[in-house]
Amino acid sequence: MNKILFMHGGGPTAVINASLYGAIKQAKESNYFDEILAAKCGTGGLLKEDFINLTNIKEGKLELLPFTPGSAIGTGRDHLEEEDYRTMCSICVKHGITHVAMNGGNGTMEATYRFSQMGKKYGLKVCGIPKTMDNDLSSTDHSPGFGSAGRYLAGSVKEAAQDVLGLPIHVVVIEAFGRDAGWITASSVLAREKKGDAPHMILIPEVPFKEEDFLKRVKELYDEKGGVIVVASEGLRYEDGTPIVEPIFKVGRSVYFGDVSSHLAQLITKKLGIKARSEKPGILGRASIKWVSKTDRAEAIECGKKTVEALIEGQTGLMSQITRLSSVPYKVEIGLVEITASVIKAKGMDKSFYTDNYDITQEFIDYASPLIGEDLGSYTTFMEK
Secondary structure, eight states, X not given: OOXXXXXXXXXXXXXXXXXXXXXXXXXXXXXXXXXXXXXXXXXXXXXXXXXXXXXXXXXXHHHHGGGOOSOTTOOOOOOOOHHHHHHHHHHHHHTTOOEEEEEESHXXXXXXXXXXXXXXXXXXXXXXXXXOTTOOBSSSSSOTTXXXXXXXXXXXXXXXXXXXHHSOSSEEEEEEOOSSOOHXXXXXXXXXXXXXOSOSEEEOTTXXXXXXXXXXXXXXXXXXXXXXXXXXXXXXXOTTSOBSSOOSEEETTEEEOOOHHHHHHHHHHHHHOOOEEEEOOTTHHHHOSTTOOHHHHHHHHHHHHHHHHHHHTTOOSEEEEEEEEEETTEEEEEEEEEOOHHHHSBOOOOGGGBOSSSOBOHHHHHHXXXXXXXXXXXXXOSOOO
């Protein structure tokens, strides 16, 4: 008898349920598994033996999964010790669970690796499905969740730009996710249709923050345009690596940053005497199904399928990955990679993707454009100088 268990880890994305959909579909269509289960809220649910039975899920509910934001089975950020992995293996044996698919980012893939190694002693197969809107998982061209997060930010900045263009009296600082890497923040560049369009400044963690230079550039843009849009990563740091705003709370890999956008807006107002306001979409940017990238959704489904295929073949300790074959036309291949330290390591942006003067390069635009899906559309104005 074969039983498969699905688990989510870390923050949800707009397409984490799409991967779950692909995984469930593959599990059902294979006729390999007698039972399909999910651990409620991730590894914490497994340790509590709190399961959701998905074996006989109604087709209508299943087909809604790819169009549902958040995590339909619950996710978590549990800190696991060595003993927890032994306990999870014992629980799986107790309940007849033979295969496990874990969907998550860097921390979850580390847990997947450790679980798979411990699982070998129990005859348990464990593989991973990539998920991180931060796009910092290595050994994959990009991660499911990133395209939709990038699309949301680019679309939102494009809309906000029309507001600022119509009332050009202040600087608006929009904060984006990305504690270690600027992938999402950089995606805001896709809001532009031509040179001079917003965002006017893009601040990423890869470029150390220099307050004097920042304020000087803001003043120049304000004098030129009247209304300015700045997009800044939550993970901005000074040259010595210190965050520009001290984190409010930190447990393991989970960091709750202070309001970077608020800090920058206050700097602008206090130091330059210019009216400034801050915006922080936060979880709105990862929960939006209306701004989802169709490309992202489709790839998330295929990653879920590929991981289940690997488990059926008897593989363990692997993660599905996306390999780009070409950008024009956009074409990828969904494959598998062994989970190692190099996979788990956070992937920053390549230096060819950004400049040192608050901007993003054409190379990044070429890389990211296919991932956010269809065109964002155009607006009109009579306010341009």
